[in-house]
Amino acid sequence: MKQRRELEHYVKDFDIREIKEIQNPWTEVPEVIGLKVHEGFMCMFEGCHHLRTTLMSIQKHCQREHGWTKSQGIHHVDTN
Numbered sequence: 001m002k003q004r005r006e007l008e009h010y011v012k013d014f015d016i017r018e019i020k021e022i023q024n025p026w027t028e029v030p031e032v033i034g035l036k037v038h039e040g041f042m043c044m045f046e047g048c049h050h051l052r053t054t055l056m057s058i059q060k061h062c063q064r065e066h067g068w069t070k071s072q073g074i075h076h077v078d079t080n
């Protein structure tokens with residue numbers, strides 16, 4: 001019975017640690033450090049040519065800077 005409780009404690013700790021790792025935005029850091037001009041997405045709005053590393057961030061850029069919505073179609077190009 002004591003062993004089982006210890007195991008439950010261990011599992012609980014493990015779960016908490018996993019959730020923290022998921023919430024931690026560490027995955028975005030290597031992308032920024034490893035940024036290469038030819039890898040990522042480029043904004044295709046006239047006169048902009050803004051570069052972002054991920055599809056999500058280029059879409060965010062288009063929404064914020066150009067009032068873009070998905071219904072307008074794709075306004076960025078994959079430069080990989």
Ligand SMILES: [Zn+2]
Pocket residue numbers: 043044045048049050061062065066
């Ligand atoms: Zn743009």
